[in-house]
Amino acid sequence: MSIEIENSAELDVFRKLSEGSESAFSAVYVRYSPQIFTFIDRMLGLSDVTDDLVQDIFIDLWQKRDFLKNIENPKAYLFRMASNRVLDYQKKIASRKPILDFVISQQPTMEAMSEQRVLYKETLILLGEALDTLSPQRRRIYELSRNEGLSHDEIAEKLNIAKSTVANQMASVLKQIRLYLEKHAVIFSFAIFYLLTQS
Known part of the structure; x- marks a missing residue:
């Protein structure tokens, strides 16, 4: 059974994700991956790199889903994950x-x-x-x-x-x-x- 995210149900969906719900994870991915892609691509302008970073972010989100149960604003947490990925990439190309x-x-x-x-x-x-x-x-x-x-x-x-x-x-x-x-x-x-x- 698929889950569709409404704004009022956002915390509930992330809670289900934190408990290991694959349908909740799919719902989060469908809703937020385009936003995360746009967020990163506007800063990097490298679509291929952005694709890889988005995939890495959601793999990391699933692997560390248990942390979500203690996050008050999971959407902001997700975007901060994206910010950290951008930082890591920028550090590499900036050669410190x-x-x-x-x-x-x-x-x-x-x-x-x-x-x-x-x-x-x-x-x-x-x-x-x-x-x-x-x-x-x-x-x-x-x-x-x-x-x-x-x-x-x-x-x-x-x-x-x-x-x-x-x-x-x-x-x-x-x-x-x-x-x-x-x-x-x-x-x-x-x-x-x-x-x-x-x-």
Whole structure:
């Protein structure tokens, strides 16, 4: 028996998926795979790669379905999985270049798509607002890491603080920025957030 997803039944279908229902998984795949494909393809523009990533995402969703029972917003969780896949792919082709430089280098591609351009600029604005909420030391650590490309060791030496302090502060900074963006940004901005904040 197939399952069709209505908005009001979304949580129930994901719950059934978490319990191992293959029909629920099929329903989730039918409904969300086209959205995930569009989500990824707008950022990569490589349909063959996008196809592979979408398949990987849903294989991963099935294999880790048990986690869904503790997720309050499974749809957002699914799109974050997609964001992580995009990040992994971008990291490979970026050859570990500074992430911000890589994103800037992709700006002409983003500007070819008006919707993506708006979201890109929106995320940059929100990132700036999020940075304004940081303490002076946390902001300095973030800027040394992301804007100047310094390692944790180099930051610790420059600021005369312990390396563990740098690591802990960076973890707190990224969490604070992520929470700010989750509160203020649309879901389509998550991938850009990860590209801007991960090393």
